[in-house]
Amino acid sequence: MNRIKILSPATVANLACGFDVIGLALDIPVDEILLYKSNSPGIRINRIDGTTLPKDQKKNVAFVSLQALLKKYQQRFYKEKKIGFEIELIKNIHPGSGIGSSAASAAGVVYGANILLGNPFNRMQLIRFAMEGERIASGSAHADNVAPAIMGGVTLVRSYQPLDITKLHSPNELWVSIIHPQIEIKTSDAREILKQKILMTDAIRQWGNIGALVAGLYQENYELISRSLEDFIVEPIRAMLIPAFYELKIRCKEIGALGGGISGSGPSVFMLSKGNDIAKKVTEVMNLVYSPLKVDYKTYTSPINQKGVKFSEIL
Numbered sequence: 001m002n003r004i005k006i007l008s009p010a011t012v013a014n015l016a017c018g019f020d021v022i023g024l025a026l027d028i029p030v031d032e033i034l035l036y037k038s039n040s041p042g043i044r045i046n047r048i049d050g051t052t053l054p055k056d057q058k059k060n061v062a063f064v065s066l067q068a069l070l071k072k073y074q075q076r077f078y079k080e081k082k083i084g085f086e087i088e089l090i091k092n093i094h095p096g097s098g099i100g101s102s103a104a105s106a107a108g109v110v111y112g113a114n115i116l117l118g119n120p121f122n123r124m125q126l127i128r129f130a131m132e133g134e135r136i137a138s139g140s141a142h143a144d145n146v147a148p149a150i151m152g153g154v155t156l157v158r159s160y161q162p163l164d165i166t167k168l169h170s171p172n173e174l175w176v177s178i179i180h181p182q183i184e185i186k187t188s189d190a191r192e193i194l195k196q197k198i199l200m201t202d203a204i205r206q207w208g209n210i211g212a213l214v215a216g217l218y219q220e221n222y223e224l225i226s227r228s229l230e231d232f233i234v235e236p237i238r239a240m241l242i243p244a245f246y247e248l249k250i251r252c253k254e255i256g257a258l259g260g261g262i263s264g265s266g267p268s269v270f271m272l273s274k275g276n277d278i279a280k281k282v283t284e285v286m287n288l289v290y291s292p293l294k295v296d297y298k299t300y301t302s303p304i305n306q307k308g309v310k311f312s313e314i315l
Ligand code: HSE
Pocket: 013, 014, 019, 020, 021, 098, 100, 142, 144, 145, 187, 190, 191, 263, 264, 265
């Protein structure tokens, strides 16, 4: 088996209160990644469909993540120097969308390469390699997109040093509505505007919400989930980057959404709902709020993807 296709999911990071620590995987949209193992050393990106990504391979997330994996592989199995990979990326998740485009590329290539190499690495190691891609993409090796992309479901980063990530329980009936305004916000820019120090009063409210969100997920207590989806630290600063952000939130909650916020670093906005029916109505309201604006947008309604990145077929 030398040529395979991988499907790598979009993800929602932060989930309002959990900046840089909580994220979830979506069923749609997904990137398709075609990966070929060859005997000619090096990593080559032969095709990128759906967007333009850095031609300079050292700045390409897929390249950097796979390079990190290959380096570790060759250190460990030093005889196998004659290994190379060719990558084709079919990007359905737009870069700068806030739904984990770079994470999908990174997760997809490392997951696929691991299969082609006979699964020498576990999922936590794959997350580490994929985080190197995130470092290139956003200037920070955060894991709240790559962890759910690789592990599926809702994940929590307890600690970055040492890396300690756990998959949380999430109710089957939890659905996600997403609106992606077609404006690009670079994660690095959206991180630069954040304050480096926060008030103790805000921190207390924030960690109360994170704890309660986790409890709400385990208890399948939708009211507790709803009350926990508040962000006192990041959202007040980033909201100004997103057209009609507060109107979206208010109108979606009026129709029955549990709550939501900025997806990752934006501009996408997510809302959680109990059940597909309400989630579809929420997505419809997102359409209604955005249709009068002079901003193109896309919407998605998705359950939580419990599997994450997956093998699709041998080519
Ligand atoms: N936690 C990161 C941020 C996610 O909000 O900057 C970026 O997708």
